[in-house]
Amino acid sequence: MPPERLQKIIAAAGIASRRKAEELITSGRVVVNGQVVTQLGTKADPEQDHIRVDGKLLEGPERHTYVALNKPKGYVTTVSDEKKRPTVMDLVQKVKGRVYPVGRLDWASEGLLLMTNDGELANALMKASSNVPKVYVVKVAGQPDEGKLDKLRRGISIAEKGGRRVRTAPAKIRLIREGDNPWLEVTIIEGRNRQVRKMFEEVGHHVEKIRRVQYGPLALDVPPGDWRNLTLLEVAKLKTAASGRKVAAPPSPQIPLRAPKPTTIKPPRLQHSANPSRSSKFSKAPRAPRPPHEKPSFVSRSSVSRTSRAPHSEKVSHAPRSARPSHLSKPSRSSRPATSRPPRAPKHKRD
Secondary structure (H helix, E strand, O other): OOOEEHHHHHHHOOOOOHHHHHHHHHOOOEEEOOEEEOOOOOEEOOOOOOEEEOOEEOOOOOOOOEEEEEEOOOOEOOOOOOOOOOEHHHHOOOOOOOOEEEOOOOOOOEEEEEEEOOHHHHHHHHOHHHOOOEEEEEEEOOOOOHHHHHHHHHOOEEEOOOOOEEEOOOOEEEEEEOOOOOEEEEEEOOOOOOHHHHHHHHOOOOEEEEEEEEEOOEEOOOOOOOEEEOOHHHHHHHHHHHOOOOOOOOOOOOOOOOOOOOOOOOOOOOOOOOOHHHHHHHOOOOOOOOOOOOOOOOOOHHHHHHHHOOOOOOOOOOOOHHHOOOOOOOOOOOOOOOOOOOOOOOOOOOO
């Protein structure tokens, strides 16, 4: 393998970005074959040389990872923020491997953001010569007329950091929704800082909302705050677009201009009372099922009298009637009370 620059080897190993790797080298934290290297541009062979960063031996280049993220509003597109604001790195913590954002979306912008640890592809995509198209959906304050839109289509001068003014490349603009504050679709091939916002500010219209929906051959197809890994075909198309060759644009995604209202799922209606303690108080306990072949347990009088009798072999002495208790002895006919019966009517003989 031919020798490569140390910062490129460190970035490919997933230790840090190239800019951060340069800081590691100049601060004396990189050792090659036992010697501290502090000079930028030093080359090494990762297959033959022993390279250590902070005492840790590099294990070779990291496997490339490519992620498409739907960045929501309120996140900064950077690895770390001095103001301790939320960054896009907070949204991709479950991604295997360390990835970095390709390009930038400001704090108030949202939409498709590519993240990868493939430094070569990232640099090729961000070069101005690649001319990778980027499509935005923009909501502006007021109604710009066709004259203003034609100025933006031809290219307009905007101010950059430091006061220097540059002219933007031609852009494609079309109206997608009319209104007092219309929605426009803007396609540019550059990636200057806050370029779309500055373009509309130059013609007197403030950008209220902006969302990136396409990046080269990629289209936004994940919900806000979510991400997915790119397929091998998508990675191949990205590399083709980064080389400057034209790639067929994907179909425009059907994305609502307004955020969808959260759907509320109503719980199913209960058939019984909502108070379980109250319903259980008046409800009857279920009876235990009776065994299928079990007969009801009752005893007839005849069986009791039979079982109460003594066997024939034993002699039972009966007490005389006179010795029996008065409440057990039968009353005699003479002691029974006389009941008066009405006299019978005489029978009449037939003549």
